[in-house]
Amino acid sequence: MLKQATKQLAIQSMRSFSTSRQNNYKVTVCGASGGIGQPLSLLLKQNPLVTSLSLYDIVHTPGVAADLSHIDTKSSTHGYIGADQLGDALKGADVVVIPAGVPRKPGMTRDDLFNVNAGIIKDIAATVAKQCPKAMVAIITNPVNTCVPIAAEVLKKAGVYDPKRLFGVSTLDVVRARAFIGEALGVDPQQVNIPVIGGHSGVTIMPILSQCQPTFKGSADTIDKLTKRIQEAGTEVVKAKAGAGSATLSMAYAGARFAGSLLKGLDGQKNVVECSYVQSTVTEAAFFATPLVLGKNGIQENLGLPKLNDYEKKLLEAAIPELKKNIQKGVDFANA
Numbered sequence: 001m002l003k004q005a006t007k008q009l010a011i012q013s014m015r016s017f018s019t020s021r022q023n024n025y026k027v028t029v030c031g032a033s034g035g036i037g038q039p040l041s042l043l044l045k046q047n048p049l050v051t052s053l054s055l056y057d058i059v060h061t062p063g064v065a066a067d068l069s070h071i072d073t074k075s076s077t078h079g080y081i082g083a084d085q086l087g088d089a090l091k092g093a094d095v096v097v098i099p100a101g102v103p104r105k106p107g108m109t110r111d112d113l114f115n116v117n118a119g120i121i122k123d124i125a126a127t128v129a130k131q132c133p134k135a136m137v138a139i140i141t142n143p144v145n146t147c148v149p150i151a152a153e154v155l156k157k158a159g160v161y162d163p164k165r166l167f168g169v170s171t172l173d174v175v176r177a178r179a180f181i182g183e184a185l186g187v188d189p190q191q192v193n194i195p196v197i198g199g200h201s202g203v204t205i206m207p208i209l210s211q212c213q214p215t216f217k218g219s220a221d222t223i224d225k226l227t228k229r230i231q232e233a234g235t236e237v238v239k240a241k242a243g244a245g246s247a248t249l250s251m252a253y254a255g256a257r258f259a260g261s262l263l264k265g266l267d268g269q270k271n272v273v274e275c276s277y278v279q280s281t282v283t284e285a286a287f288f289a290t291p292l293v294l295g296k297n298g299i300q301e302n303l304g305l306p307k308l309n310d311y312e313k314k315l316l317e318a319a320i321p322e323l324k325k326n327i328q329k330g331v332d333f334a335n336a
């Protein structure tokens with residue numbers, strides 16, 4: 001009896017050892033010299049869980065790395081430039097964040113970026129498979145709805161795909177929803193909780209206002225206008241930047257929050273929840289964003305579809321065919 005109790009205590013202490021904080025992670029940013037990459041790297045340099053920050057791009061990374069390395073936080077900063085240094089940049093990374101690729105100009109859809117960005121994601125995913133197959137991979141590059149399935153296919157072909165570790169970053173949709181709702185309700189946006197599900201383009205972005213905390217009440221017209229503003233917020237920024245690109249600073253903030261949550265999960269922190277676009281069986285779409293509990297092995301639990309009202313059920317009906325098309329395009333590209 002006593003022996004058994006002692007054994008149990010030993011197991012418990014081993015468990016608490018295995019969930020104790022390691023506080024020691026390598027993060028690689030691919031596309032680190034870009035409009036998103038630079039401020040994202042700046043924010044990651046300030047994350048106390050990051051001990052090694054690896055900056056990869058095809059241009060300018062020696063300068064970006066030299067600049068960031070003078071900041072008095074504990075992480076070391078390393079710059080890697082050009083395709084032949086991608087392997088070293090990724091070697092042993094715990095988290096890989098990818099904002100590499102071209103952004104939209106006015107009049108373009110996210111899907112118009114496919115021709116350039118699909119190949120970039122394919123190449124980076126192939127090197128991830130070799131250098132850091134266990135890393136958490138967070139894809140910011142558009143079209144996110146298609147780039148994530150591309151990376152999944154590449155990782156599958158290399159025999160290292162773990163659907164719990166591959167994420168499309170849709171955090172900016174949540175960040176925007178919180179900002180707009182906070183403003184409308186006159187409350188601190190940090191106090192607003194709202195799931196934004198589906199994908200990351202137009203009708204596939206589905207803010208579930210019926211589940212907002214604090215409660216968001218409004219006429220059908222108000223709710224429709226706010227939903228559409230969240231769906232089209234990226235285009236609002238593209239238009240305002242008038243040819244100088246798309247959202248960079250708010251995306252860097254959102255990307256740093258998402259990468260920070262992946263690190264908290266890796267570090268054994270509890271109740272880390274983020275919405276993200278991942279492989280999914282929640283709907284008919286093979287990839288779909290829902291709230292996820294993040295843990296040491298990536299997705300610990302998919303919290304599934306929130307309760308939807310009739311208006312939101314219609315949003316879902318509109319999103320699914322678009323998502324399926326976007327996903328198929330990625331699968332076909334990766335297997336061509």
Ligand SMILES: NC(=O)C1=CN([C@@H]2O[C@H](COP(=O)(O)OP(=O)(O)OC[C@H]3O[C@@H](n4cnc5c(N)ncnc54)[C@H](O)[C@@H]3O)[C@@H](O)[C@H]2O)C=CC1
Pocket residue numbers: 030031032033034035036037056057058059099100101102103104113117120139140141142143144169170171172173200245246247248251
């Ligand atoms: N998921 C989301 O919510 C959002 C996604 N985006 C997407 O993020 C991507 C990047 O946007 P920005 O930073 O504004 O663009 P940018 O043009 O300012 O920066 C992109 C960077 O990627 C680099 N790059 C190009 N080819 C590369 C390769 N093969 N390997 C590594 N790096 C490479 C470029 O040299 C550049 O430094 C775009 O596709 C954009 O649509 C933008 C905002 C929000």
Ligand SMILES: O=C([O-])CC(=O)C(=O)O
Pocket residue numbers: 103104110142172233234235237238246247
């Ligand atoms: O709109 C774009 O092209 C960039 C993006 O994904 C966003 O801001 O949500």
